[in-house]
Amino acid sequence: MSRQRVQGAALVLVLWLTMLLATLIVAFTLTAGVESMQGKVLGKGAAAQEVARAGVEYALLRVGQADPAVQWLPDGRPYRWDYAGSVVTIRIVDETGKVDLNQAEAPLLSALVRTVGGEPALADGIAAAIIDWRDSDPLTQPAGGAEDPDYAAAGLPYGAKDAPFESVAEVEQVLGMTPELYARLEPSLTLYSGRPQPDPTYAQAPVLTALGLDPGEYEARRRGAVAAIAGQQLVGGGTGTYSIQSHVRTAEGGDATTRTVVRAGGGPVPGSVYTILRWEEAAAPR
16 A cells, blocks of 8 residues: 555544544533533522422411511412512411311312312212212212212222322312313312311402302402401411412522421421421422
8 A cells, every 4th residue: 555545544534533532522512511501500499499498487487476567377368578689479378268178068069160160060070079089988979979880980990989088189080070170179179177168268269259258358358458248357267287389589590489288386306396298399490
């Protein structure tokens, strides 16, 4: 092989190696940049989530105050808390303001389903199916409902539980329930009030409507626009069990939300001031 051909082959090889090295450098640079951005994003989300958790703690501090001037009310109104450069929006709802899946009767359950958009026949069927799910007998409700044969006919691999609900999400399994309907119902449902009827003091608009009450009047009273409704002072006892939503936007661009149900008072861990019954977190860095 001539010397020029050898030199030409060597030059081609060098060029290929140079291109390969350049490609590796570019790929490494891109990867490092992506990882750096991911690290910043995760850092912002983690910081925002910690502030959201702090919002839950602060909400419990304020709702437990005896002084009306500083006390936060658990009736769903938004409260703003500025913390370490972050804006925290907090909503607290006493669980007595919700419909208890293990205590409410069929008419109230049906009214709530209709309030959030369910057709009357569907609402009645779901309400009866909820009763059949939680009661211990295998008999279908007079107004309809669903026991094991109905679930089998629908092609479902399970039947009525015939025992109390253990979580709000369990109602998704009730015959007739859809994901869309559940998403609209979930904020109004609880397992922790222990009451067949919600307390209007803390109830939100869908629950007030299901109770046959005017949400506008109650919301006006909460804003201090009306002194009393139907001769009753709008004061409730509450349970000390609260749904708390803490949403955070940090100065650095982090965005996070914590949703929880907690029971105020001594928890299972020594020194704790509340018991967590449900906890959800979502971080969405901006």
